[in-house]
Amino acid sequence: MSISINDVADAAGVSKSTVSRVIAGGSVSSEVRARVEAAIRQTGYRPNLQARRLRSRHTGIVGVIVADIRNPFFTALIGAVEEAAYRAGLRVTLCNTDEDPEREALYLQLMQEERVSGLIFAPTRTTIGCLDGLPQDFPAVLVDRAGAGGRHDAVVLDNAAATTTLVSHLVERGYRRIGGVFGSTSNTASERRDGYLAAMQAHGLAADYREVAPQAEAAEDAVGQWLRGPTAPEAILASNSLLTMGTLRAARSVGLRIPDDLALAGFDNERWTELVAPGITVIEQPVEDMGRAAVALMLDRMRAPDLAVRRLVLSGRCIVRGSTDART
Amino acid sequence: MSISINDVADAAGVSKSTVSRVIAGGSVSSEVRARVEAAIRQTGYRPNLQARRLRSRHTGIVGVIVADIRNPFFTALIGAVEEAAYRAGLRVTLCNTDEDPEREALYLQLMQEERVSGLIFAPTRTTIGCLDGLPQDFPAVLVDRAGAGGRHDAVVLDNAAATTTLVSHLVERGYRRIGGVFGSTSNTASERRDGYLAAMQAHGLAADYREVAPQAEAAEDAVGQWLRGPTAPEAILASNSLLTMGTLRAARSVGLRIPDDLALAGFDNERWTELVAPGITVIEQPVEDMGRAAVALMLDRMRAPDLAVRRLVLSGRCIVRGSTDART
DNA sequence: CTGAAAGCGCTTACAG
């Protein structure tokens, strides 16, 4: 069937050990090396990675499990992780859970069966609790989503600070009835919700919020109802760009103008947030840094499994645009 | 180190053949099956997929190579492929080439070394030519991008029809100086360019276009210059959503209003194209169907390698919005 | 239904 190292060895008139050494860049006489390289070319030999990984007992694969590949934040994160992993000579294998804890459990098992060298994971809140099921020596790094005081390395945004910034900004602009739309599945959304609640309380304002599946449709439905009802807020803070989009669509379909009838602020500086009129005020996350940092933490952990658990907290940057600008 | 099938066999007091049978769902007495299952649970055993794949000589992995994971078209495609593959009991491994032929060559090799069961690939134009380097028995399906009369199965859009529709629509709306912005790396972009040229000629109009790297920044720069110059068009047709976005940004920065100063039409019905004011006229691609169809073609090819080459051409749907509406 | 043996394609000590 497929050409194996034995075929190359035969063609070159050497042992397969020697072929293996040539491929691995071990010490081989230049004359033999040339012969083997010619044989490789001639036979069209491609090493079988399954065999190599089995024998060498490490795969050089980093598993990445994200919650929603259609969320541009995760796409950007994946891109950054991929690049950093590639530089470190690691391959990436990607899984998408669609925020489903069952699929998370499945993929977590699969990653172990793949014997990945490391794992980068953005879990749902449900799964964060049962991460202790992972073997001790499994180099896993949480990214974007982590509990406080977990057993694993993590890279997260300073969500409390970010929401405080957003709420303060809205209050400064004169808004009082500030509502929130938060994802219901992630710890990150909960942290943003708690930050919102704390900030509202600090300003002596009454809080009101909705928790929905972190997708545009869910936000559009929930916010649409809300905006049509008697408790409609005059400003909304949304916890990710999909929810921001859904909120915007809801406002449009109800016929509210932004920012005059409804102010809007959210997370993630997606290009479209700048293109709509008015632009949307957002917290920009250092997503490239987050991806790179996750890989760096993972590499450290692979080298030194006994390192103390590290938690990297990065700051967002507030970009003010017209969507929160009615009162100036 | 890691727990192997032998440990389970020892714990259950059976041979590893029997353990293997239990896992594979072979015929085993219920008493023995129960003992083995208990041993699996007790030891925390996870089968080593590298070993399984090596021995069974097929991986059950479908490789997916796309040009740009940040292009929402590809993200949606990946999602659809993943789902269809998952249903067929296949795993997906994903590679992102960033439109770089060198990385394409690298990943193509890697896919062979991984011994993937099948490949779904959106190649650059450069690479389409040297796809014959793939082994005959390699079940590869091209998606979104394919040459005419290639050796591989393919799923593509009817690009000629789509651009003809767009040009006719613009002409109908009274536009005459219709320019184009096309990606420079893909065959699909070339087909759209050729469709544009043919349609313009059929209408007796002079064509003018730019070819750029298929990213927003490149389009923004090129179109910005163009719009400031003496040959500025009154309408622009862009060959993907990133280019549409760049064109829109360029128009904004030059201070042109859409559609009064510049009409705009593009590809891919991304959510933001509906959210900006005015909305953007686009060709919507049946991207989910494309992903599913690619997997279906691949499965057929895996089962029957000698099947005649098939090329599936799907139609886009034109969604007219305000961006092409100045004259009505 | 169950087990012993062979072998998938490599790498890794161990000799020479």
Added chain:
DNA sequence: CTGAAAGCGCTTACAG
């Protein structure tokens, strides 16, 4: 520098 042997963790005929 080179090769023969062992073995990574499985599955797959082959016996019984």
